[in-house]
Amino acid sequence: MPPAAQAGAVLATVAAWIVSRRLARAAGGHPLASPVLVSALAIACLLPLLGLPAQGFAAAAAPLSWWLGPGVVALGVPLAALARSPGRRELCQLLAILGGSLAGVASAVCFAHLLALPPDLRAASATRSVTSGVAAVVMQALGGPVALAVALSVVSGLIGALVLPPLLSRLGIRSDRALGTATGLAAHVLGTEALARRQPGAVPHATLAMAAGGLLTALGLVLAARLGLV
Amino acid sequence: MNRHDRTGGAARLAAGLAAIVLLFLAAERVQAALGLPLPGALLGLLGLAGLATALPGLGARLAPAASLLLSLLGLFLLPLAVDAASRLALMPAGVLARLLAMLAASTVATGLATALLLRLLDRVGSSRRA
Numbered sequence: 001m002p003p004a005a006q007a008g009a010v011l012a013t014v015a016a017w018i019v020s021r022r023l024a025r026a027a028g029g030h031p032l033a034s035p036v037l038v039s040a041l042a043i044a045c046l047l048p049l050l051g052l053p054a055q056g057f058a059a060a061a062a063p064l065s066w067w068l069g070p071g072v073v074a075l076g077v078p079l080a081a082l083a084r085s086p087g088r089r090e091l092c093q094l095l096a097i098l099g100g101s102l103a104g105v106a107s108a109v110c111f112a113h114l115l116a117l118p119p120d121l122r123a124a125s126a127t128r129s130v131t132s133g134v135a136a137v138v139m140q141a142l143g144g145p146v147a148l149a150v151a152l153s154v155v156s157g158l159i160g161a162l163v164l165p166p167l168l169s170r171l172g173i174r175s176d177r178a179l180g181t182a183t184g185l186a187a188h189v190l191g192t193e194a195l196a197r198r199q200p201g202a203v204p205h206a207t208l209a210m211a212a213g214g215l216l217t218a219l220g221l222v223l224a225a226r227l228g229l230v
Numbered sequence: 231m232n233r234h235d236r237t238g239g240a241a242r243l244a245a246g247l248a249a250i251v252l253l254f255l256a257a258e259r260v261q262a263a264l265g266l267p268l269p270g271a272l273l274g275l276l277g278l279a280g281l282a283t284a285l286p287g288l289g290a291r292l293a294p295a296a297s298l299l300l301s302l303l304g305l306f307l308l309p310l311a312v313d314a315a316s317r318l319a320l321m322p323a324g325v326l327a328r329l330l331a332m333l334a335a336s337t338v339a340t341g342l343a344t345a346l347l348l349r350l351l352d353r354v355g356s357s358r359r360a
């Protein structure tokens with residue numbers, strides 16, 4: 001890949017990100033104005049107009065995607081906060097995250113089969129319930145469809161950010177801990193972003209659930225792949 | 231905040247970023263050398279969680295760099311999201327509708343299961359204490 005093309009793709013991505021963040025702020029942080037969604041749609045719409053393939057763009061902007069690795073490593077810091085204070089409440093939270101992670105993988109795989117989705121989408125659905133960075137590295141390790149896994153994770157985050165906080169509030173689940181844990185686990189980065197505006201006290205719990213859920217799901221899937229179960 | 235504080239803060243942030251990147255690269259090397267099934271990034275996550283638990287001071291020093299990286303996760307996955315958006319746009323409408331139904335059902339099921347399980351565990355815990 002020529003360095004000029006790489007530099008152009010990275011600059012375009014960063015510029016789209018900065019503009020879409022400003023738009024998200026102007027839209028009062030509505031989940032549909034998510035910077036990831038708006039930037040991705042804007043770039044995906046512009047590329048055909050410029051006669052450029054989307055796959056080529058992803059390869060050109062790979063220096064940015066490389067940072068997903070250190071980004072996933074950084075999830076270790078909120079995880080350490082849980083490990084440092086292992087009380088009864090933290091143990092309950094960890095068990096709920098484990099149960100939620102199992103529900104996430106099981107429900108995605110079951111619904112994908114029930115709705116007769118094509119094989120590549122069924123394979124990508126296994127990592128739907130983890131944040132996109134973890135989904136990408138796990139799917140790479142499993143040799144599955146990385147781009148589809150990321151797509152499913154992003155769309156799940158968007159749906160979760162839109163639906164979960166109001167739904168859980170209606171069901172009387174309003175505490176920072178419960179709302180943050182459930183939204184962070186099911187809706188990852190986008191859900192956590194939505195909570196930051198709606199209920200900031202829930203954000204540390206959401207980050208913790210995103211990190212612990214991602215780790216537990218990834219370990220489970222890698223182990224299941226070794227045993228030939230997925 | 232004066233200029234000296236800002237310079238010191240930026241230096242600490244840069245040092246934290248460098249430490250996390252080095253940990254990631256080391257984890258990738260270890261994973262490749264030992265042929266471990268776990269991806270290098272997850273191995274690094276476990277390593278950082280272990281280090282930050284054992285050495286809380288180190289965890290506190292790395293926290294600003296970790297927060298910065300976590301806040302930029304959306305930017306880092308944007309090239310893959312562009313690829314994903316173009317793939318979804320090419321899907322037949324029927325498949326796309328079923329895919330969205332699956333994602334909505336699974337996301338809501340995950341969130342509800344987590345919240346209700348946490349509520350149940352908290353109630354069991356508090357009734358045992360009583």
